[in-house]
Amino acid sequence: MTPSLHDHLDEIRRQFPALARQAGDYPAAFFDGPAGTQVPQRVIDAVSAYYIQHNANHGGLFPTSRESDDMLAAAHQAAADFVGSDDPGTVAFGANMTTLTLSLSRALARTWGPGDEVIVSRLDHDANFTPWVLAAADAGATVRHIDINPDDCTLDLDDFKSQLSDRTRLVAVGCASNAVGSVNPVKDICRLAHEVGALTFLDAVHFAPHSLIDVEDFGCDFLACSAYKFFGPHIGLLWGRRSLLEELPAFKLRPASNALPDKWMTGTQNHECIAGTLAAIDYLADLGRTVAGDDSLERRPALERAYQAIVDYEQQLIWHLIDGLRPLDTFRLWGIDDPLRRAERLPTISITHSRRTPTEIAEELGRRGLFVWHGNYYALPLTERLGLEPDGMIRVGIVHYNTLEEVDRLLAALRDLS
Ligand SMILES: Cc1ncc(COP(=O)(O)O)c(C=O)c1O
Numbered sequence: 001m002t003p004s005l006h007d008h009l010d011e012i013r014r015q016f017p018a019l020a021r022q023a024g025d026y027p028a029a030f031f032d033g034p035a036g037t038q039v040p041q042r043v044i045d046a047v048s049a050y051y052i053q054h055n056a057n058h059g060g061l062f063p064t065s066r067e068s069d070d071m072l073a074a075a076h077q078a079a080a081d082f083v084g085s086d087d088p089g090t091v092a093f094g095a096n097m098t099t100l101t102l103s104l105s106r107a108l109a110r111t112w113g114p115g116d117e118v119i120v121s122r123l124d125h126d127a128n129f130t131p132w133v134l135a136a137a138d139a140g141a142t143v144r145h146i147d148i149n150p151d152d153c154t155l156d157l158d159d160f161k162s163q164l165s166d167r168t169r170l171v172a173v174g175c176a177s178n179a180v181g182s183v184n185p186v187k188d189i190c191r192l193a194h195e196v197g198a199l200t201f202l203d204a205v206h207f208a209p210h211s212l213i214d215v216e217d218f219g220c221d222f223l224a225c226s227a228y229k230f231f232g233p234h235i236g237l238l239w240g241r242r243s244l245l246e247e248l249p250a251f252k253l254r255p256a257s258n259a260l261p262d263k264w265m266t267g268t269q270n271h272e273c274i275a276g277t278l279a280a281i282d283y284l285a286d287l288g289r290t291v292a293g294d295d296s297l298e299r300r301p302a303l304e305r306a307y308q309a310i311v312d313y314e315q316q317l318i319w320h321l322i323d324g325l326r327p328l329d330t331f332r333l334w335g336i337d338d339p340l341r342r343a344e345r346l347p348t349i350s351i352t353h354s355r356r357t358p359t360e361i362a363e364e365l366g367r368r369g370l371f372v373w374h375g376n377y378y379a380l381p382l383t384e385r386l387g388l389e390p391d392g393m394i395r396v397g398i399v400h401y402n403t404l405e406e407v408d409r410l411l412a413a414l415r416d417l418s
Contacts, residue, residue, distance in 0.1 A: 004291040005313040005400060012287065013401055015040040026369025029406040034178050034348050034397035035373055036228045037209055039280065043232055046279035050272045057268060068271055075278040076261065081299045082281045083204075083223060083239045084214035090245060092264035093274050096236040097205050097224045098127040102134075103266070104222060104238060107248045108170060108199070109135035117167045119198075121146040122381040123155050123182060124174045128203035129381050132172050141169065148385060153180040153335040154344070161192065168198040175207035175218075179379035179395060180335030181318075181348035183207070190219040199244070205229055209399050210314060210346045212307040215239055232280030233273035238264065287400075310400045317398045317407050318347035324411040328418040330354045334386065334393060347398035353417070358394045361417060365394075368413050370406075372396050 005012070013019050018038040021028040030038055050071065056064035058072060076088035083091065094100040112118070118136045120129050122145055136143045147159045155173070164171075171193040176183045190200045204213050204225040215223050221241050228234040242260065250263050257263065285299045288306030297305065322337055332352050336345040353361055362374035375392040376383040383389050396410065 005287075005309040006316075008287075008290055009403065011290075013403075015042070015283070016401055017041055017044070019401060023369035023371075024367070026409075029370050029402070029409060031396045031398065031402065031406075031410065032371045032373055033209060033399040033402075034206060034229070034395060035377065036234075037231050037399055038401065039231055039233065039276070040283045042283055043276045043279045047233060047272045047276040050275040054275075055271070058271070071271065071275050071278070072269075075274045078278045078281040078299065079237055079239075081285075082213065082303065083225075083237070084212070084216055084300070085239060087242055089260035090239055090242050092238045092240075092245075092261040093269055093277070094236045094238060094265065095270075096228075096234065097203065097226045097238075098131070098236075100224050100236045100238040100264075101127055101131045101201075101203075103251055103264075104201070104224075104240075105131040105135035107250050109139040109141070110249050112136065112139035112141040112169050114140040115167060116141040116169045117144055117163075117165065118142070119144045119146060119160070119163055119168055119171045119193075120381075121155055121160075121173045121184075122148050122385045123153070123177050123180075123184070124172070124203060124379070124381055125178050125205065126378045126380050127205075128172050128174055128201070132170065132201075142167075144168075145381075146173070148382065150386060152182070152338075153177065153382070153386075154182045155184050155189075157185070157188070160189065164192060164196050164198070166196050168193065168196050170199050170201060172201040172203070174203040174205075175213075175223075176210070176346050176348075177335075177379065177382065178206035178348065179350050179377055179382050179393065181346040182335055183211075183344050183346060186218050186220065190221075194219070206346065206348065209310075210307075211311060212304055227273070227277040227280055230280060231283060233270075233276035235270055235273040235277055237277070240264075313400055314347040314398055315342055317402060317404060318345070318349070320404060321396065321398070321407050321411065322349065324407070325349075325351065325414065328414060330418045331414065348395065350393035350395045352388070352391075352393050356417065357391050359391070361394050364417060365410070365413055368409070370410050370413055372410075 054067040079091040080088040144163045147156045199221040201222040208225040209230040285302040288302035291309040292305040358374035373395040
């Protein structure tokens with residue numbers, strides 16, 4: 001086990017009050033991270049401190065409002081550090097990734113017309129699929145679909161290349177699959193899209209708790225994620241290139257400022273959750289400082305160190321799980337199972353059983369305090385493509401607060417059910 005994060009695991013877990021929960025006779029094991037992670041105490045404290053000390057609308061000339069303005073500015077800066085941008089004005093907060101994507105898709109569709117094409121993928125969550133299908137339909141544009149390689153549940157890049165053309169206006173793909181954990185080669189995808197003059201939108205919701213987002217390195221034009229998947233509250237974030245956010249015709253009210261990021265943050269914001277998001281990002285940065293043993297690290301390099309440790313630790317756990325599943329013939333793992341391809345998968349797996357339904361398995365695991373998900377988790381384009389509807393699969397998601405002992409408990413339960 002990697003010394004860095006594992007050495008601090010008790011200290012990390014103690015920060016998450018929910019992890020102390022019992023489920024009947026068992027300690028709760030939260031393998032439901034892909035549907036939403038638990039939060040550290042400092043996030044809970046930040047939300048309640050906002051209500052107790054600073055609760056006000058922004059832009060007023062009195063202390064609580066000025067404090068709210070300061071908190072918002074600090075949160076935008078933290079969010080920019082989180083996605084790898086040096087421009088805090090380019091990150092908008094909003095209800096969640098789905099709602100932010102729906103509103104960006106409305107704005108982009110105003111620039112499309114018949115003959116234009118939009119490319120989406122069958123590996124994606126529906127939130128990075130249907131908003132573009134609906135927007136294209138309104139604009140009279142055509143939607144193309146990138147297929148998957150069903151054997152390992154990865155994107156079919158040859159298919160992608162064959163669909164790109166000078167008619168392509170947007171390529172929308174995920175950084176990683178929330179169902180099977182495959183990581184997409186987003187740098188290559190963005191480069192190829194730009195070569196034909198298309199814009200790129202990345203869904204980083206599933207990627208964000210596991211790996212460092214770097215919008216400049218990815219070379220994307222837009223990227224969205226959700227704080228509740230990376231140890232924060234229920235709120236979404238949208239980053240875009242400044243020039244595009246400035247030029248695009250956003251759907252907004254007349255008095256609302258055209259300045260960034262306000263242009264893209266419609267209505268009164270969820271200040272308490274924005275304060276909680278700031279605390280979640282600082283939790284991750286402090287994790288990086290702890291594993292690096294260096295309190296003086298700035299936020300971005302601290303986040304880099306945190307994610308190096310997270311990747312290393314989570315990889316140990318997920319391959320322990322995958323290796324433990326191999327002898328269980330009745331279970332099928334969907335996605336990459338070749339240990340030589342570690343870098344291509346996140347610690348999220350989906351499995352099916354040859355006789356038992358996902359509901360039956362998830363119910364039994366739930367009884368044993370093992371919280372897993374079942375069904376399609378909105379990765380409907382994928383479960384349809386794999387012919388797994390209506391039952392779907394069983395999803396086990398590992399994050400950095402999970403333990404090897406929890407994985408062993410899960411394997412023992414799966415053995416009993418095999
Ligand atoms: C990969 C992925 N994209 C998008 C979403 C939607 O995010 P939100 O709930 O913030 O709208 C989810 C939620 O599960 C997801 O896993």
